[in-house]
Amino acid sequence: MKSLADKFNLQVNPTVFFTSIVIILGFVFIGVIAPDATYVVFEAVQDFIVVNFGWFYIIAVAVFVIFVLGIAISKYGDIKLGPDDSEPEYSYFSWFAMLFSAGMGIGLIFYGVAEPIWNYIWPPRAEEASSAAFDEAMLFTFFHWGIHPWAIYIIVGMSLAYFHFRRGLPLSIRSAFYPIWGNKIYGPLGDTIDILAVFGTMFGVATSLGIGATQVGAGLSYLFGFENDVTLWVILIAIITLFATISVWLGLDKGIRRLSNFNLSLAGILVVFVFIAGPTLLLLNSLMVNIGTYVQNVVETTFWIDTETTEWQGAWTLFYWGWWIAWSPFVGMFIARVSRGRTIREFAIGVMLVPTSFTFIWLTVFGNTGLFFEMEGIAEISGLEDPEMLFGVLESLPLATLSSIAATLLIVTFFVTSSDSGSLVIDMLASGGNPNPPRGQRVFWALSEGAVAAVLLLAGGHEALQTAAITTGFPFAAVLLIMAFSMYRALNKESTEKIASKRHYSAKKPKEE
Numbered sequence: 001m002k003s004l005a006d007k008f009n010l011q012v013n014p015t016v017f018f019t020s021i022v023i024i025l026g027f028v029f030i031g032v033i034a035p036d037a038t039y040v041v042f043e044a045v046q047d048f049i050v051v052n053f054g055w056f057y058i059i060a061v062a063v064f065v066i067f068v069l070g071i072a073i074s075k076y077g078d079i080k081l082g083p084d085d086s087e088p089e090y091s092y093f094s095w096f097a098m099l100f101s102a103g104m105g106i107g108l109i110f111y112g113v114a115e116p117i118w119n120y121i122w123p124p125r126a127e128e129a130s131s132a133a134f135d136e137a138m139l140f141t142f143f144h145w146g147i148h149p150w151a152i153y154i155i156v157g158m159s160l161a162y163f164h165f166r167r168g169l170p171l172s173i174r175s176a177f178y179p180i181w182g183n184k185i186y187g188p189l190g191d192t193i194d195i196l197a198v199f200g201t202m203f204g205v206a207t208s209l210g211i212g213a214t215q216v217g218a219g220l221s222y223l224f225g226f227e228n229d230v231t232l233w234v235i236l237i238a239i240i241t242l243f244a245t246i247s248v249w250l251g252l253d254k255g256i257r258r259l260s261n262f263n264l265s266l267a268g269i270l271v272v273f274v275f276i277a278g279p280t281l282l283l284l285n286s287l288m289v290n291i292g293t294y295v296q297n298v299v300e301t302t303f304w305i306d307t308e309t310t311e312w313q314g315a316w317t318l319f320y321w322g323w324w325i326a327w328s329p330f331v332g333m334f335i336a337r338v339s340r341g342r343t344i345r346e347f348a349i350g351v352m353l354v355p356t357s358f359t360f361i362w363l364t365v366f367g368n369t370g371l372f373f374e375m376e377g378i379a380e381i382s383g384l385e386d387p388e389m390l391f392g393v394l395e396s397l398p399l400a401t402l403s404s405i406a407a408t409l410l411i412v413t414f415f416v417t418s419s420d421s422g423s424l425v426i427d428m429l430a431s432g433g434n435p436n437p438p439r440g441q442r443v444f445w446a447l448s449e450g451a452v453a454a455v456l457l458l459a460g461g462h463e464a465l466q467t468a469a470i471t472t473g474f475p476f477a478a479v480l481l482i483m484a485f486s487m488y489r490a491l492n493k494e495s496t497e498k499i500a501s502k503r504h505y506s507a508k509k510p511k512e513e
Contacts, residue, residue, distance in 0.1 A: 012441070013432035015191045020198040020430060024448060031455035038459040042467040049322075049474055050314035055305055057321045060477045062302050065151040067484045068348055071158070076491040077345030081161035086341040096354050097264040098338050106212040106414045107323075108145065108362060109407070113381065113389040115141045115316070116367035117374060121382050124312045134371065135293065138286070141367055142294040143301045144317065145359050149324040150352045155480050156332020157339065158347055159487045165340045167490075170433020173197040173329055177482065179489040196476055197329035198429050202452055203472040204326030205422035209453035211387075212415040213237045218387035219408030223401065228387070234454045240412055241450030244419035245443045259417045266410050267358075270403065271365050277397045278369040286368040291360060314470075322473030328480065333425045337435060344491075369393055419446050 031038045071077065080086060088095070119137035126132035159176035169175035174190030181189060213233040220236075221228040247259060275283055306313040339347055370393050373379040379396040381389050394403045423445035427437040430445075456468055 011434060011438055012430050013191065013194070015188075016194045016198065016432070017430040019191075019195050020202075020426075023195075023199060024202055024452065028451050028455050031459045035455075035459040042459065042471075045471050046314070046467040049470055050310050050318055053474065054310055054313060054318050057318050057325075057474075057477060058303065058305055060325075060481060061148055061152065061321050063481065064155055064484065065148055065302065067488075068151040068154045068158075068352065071488075071491070072345050072348035072352075075495060077343060077348070079162075079344050079491065079494065080166065081158070081336075081342055081344065081347060082165035082340045086165070088339075088341040090338055093264075094261060095338060096350070097261045099335055099351060099355050106208045106215070106411060106418060108359060109390065109411055109414065110211045110215050110387065111141075111145075112362055112366035113370040113393050114386040115144070116363070116371055117381050117389060118386075119316075120371055120374070122312065124306065124316075134375070137371060138290045138363070138367060139293050139297055140301065140316070141363055142290055142360060143298065144320045145363060146294060146298070146356055147352050148302070149320070150356060152324045152328050152480065153331045153335060154348055154351050155484050155487070156328045157335040157351065158344060159483050160333055160336035161339050161347070162344070162487065162490065164336065164433070164435075171333065171337065171428055171435045172433030173333070173429065173479075173483075175433065177486050179486045179493070180482070193479060194429050196479060198426055200326040200328075200472045200476045201330040201422060201426050201429070202449060203456075203468045204323060204328075205330055205418055205449050206452040206456055207323060207326070207468055208418050209237060209241075209415060209449060210457050212411050212418070213240070213453065213457065215387040215390070216240070216408055216411050216415070218385070218391055219404060219411065222388070222391045222395070222404055223408070228385075230457055233457050237450045237454050237457075240415045241419060241446060243412075244416045244423070244450075245446045247416050247420040249439050249443065259413055259420070263410065263413050263417060266406060266413070267362070270406055270410060271362055273399075273403060274369060274393070274397065275365050277399070278365070279372050282372060283365055283368055287361065287364045290364050290368075294360075319470055321477075322470035325473035325477050325480065326468075328476065329429065330422050330425045333428060334421050337424075337428075366390065366393060419449050422446075422449055 090098070116137045119140050120133050121129055123130075123133035123136045124140060126136050156173070156176075160171060160173070163169040163175040163178060164171040167175075167178070169178060172190075172194055173196075174185040174193045177185050177190070177193065184190070185193075210233070213236045214228070216236050217226070217228040217232045220226045220232070226232055310318075335351060339351075342350070370381050370389060373393060373396055374381045379392050381392045384392045390407060391404050394400050394407060397403065423442045424437075426445045426449075427442045428434060431437040431441065
């Protein structure tokens with residue numbers, strides 16, 4: 001008797017595929033019929049995790065950063081993510097463009113102005129709207145968008161690229177645990193890990209898509225006067241998800257790579273425009289100050305836990321750490337997929353520093369411009385909704401309409417690449433590690449991501465998106481800690497075997513006369 005997967009000609013791991021579908025469709029169904037009750041549950045879950053396990057998020061992310069830096073400078077850094085004679089598949093520009101588009105994209109555009117403004121009017125430790133709050137505004141924004149998220153992505157990406165391209169294991173999260181569990185990864189234990197990865201990826205991507213929809217709505221509201229409400233957001237999700245399915249159908253090289261290159265080019269044009277049209281000298285000074293402040297305080301902020309109230313840290317730091325961790329199967333697997341042939345050191349340093357450098361430039365240009373306009377009374381940015389703050393900055397510059405159109409287009413294309421990349425990764429997970437799963441299955445997951453994003457918005461808007469990120473990232477943080485240990489064991493074993501092999505060869509080599 002044929003299985004359900006065979007009947008529909010699916011190339012999947014049936015346990016992972018169908019279990020994930022049941023969980024995700026169950027959530028969508030409950031969210032549609034009882035959005036208010038879903039929101040209440042979301043709020044309770046978030047409060048429980050933030051109050052009782054916020055410390056776990058802080059410690060886990062600190063461990064990830066220390067581990068990645070240690071691996072990068074260690075003797076293991078020369079090991080290639082692939083055979084010793086393999087070469088990179090993509091140029092540096094295309095590689096960095098795909099890293100940036102998959103790893104940040106929508107969120108950076110959304111929070112590039114909004115977070116510095118919020119940290120200024122609602123600082124974590126300083127007095128509101130004070131000079132100390134101004135300093136904290138950019139410090140914590142840099143902290144949340146600096147090396148920490150990329151360290152999380154590197155844990156997953158490096159592990160998957162190593163075990164798939166160098167060790168020949170499936171391109172799946174379960175493969176990273178082979179040094180610990182051996183062939184047990186092909187049983188229920190491995191299925192559970194991959195289901196968790198599908199779940200985290202789905203809600204991590206859906207969070208970004210929901211954020212993107214609200215900001216595209218803000219752009220259309222500014223440009224054409226549309227009502228920026230949940231109805232418009234759902235319509236936008238449906239339309240842009242359709243574009244994403246087209247990109248999915250075109251594939252990695254024709255779809256994601258070309259869109260990623262376009263994204264990075266358009267983002268570069270927009271940031272250069274704001275830099276020139278805005279307070280240029282102030283931004284040059286601010287970039288140096290922001291980076292210096294970040295470097296001086298990165299250790300202290302990494303281990304800081306708010307013992308008085310968890311409200312600010314839960315709304316910002318823990319949300320980000322949960323979001324990045326929930327995204328890590330998606331971004332990690334995607335960057336693994338495009339990083340064959342690079343050394344571990346090249347991978348770790350490139351992934352951690354290059355996108356971060358562009359991110360810091362973006363945050364300084366948009367964040368400090370927004371703060372300058374707010375403090376000088378040029379524009380009341382703090383009086384706008386979060387999705388509108390970017391357009392509030394652009395409105396105060398020359399060519400406001402043209403730059404707002406460019407920003408809206410950029411958000412749309414980031415939306416498409418996030419959905420496209422996410423559906424590819426989820427399908428690889430659900431198919432047992434197939435790096436080139438069938439197009440039809442990827443289309444299915446792209447549509448599912450849009451549906452989940454719409455339900456999250458219906459069930460509480462931005463707060464529901466935050467809760468989804470924190471909740472789904474929580475169990476996967478423990479998975480990543482085990483993954484880092486497993487990766488260390490594998491690298492240490494390979495290094496030991498190489499040394500033993502060299503000694504054996506030297507012992508057998510005949511002495512010269």
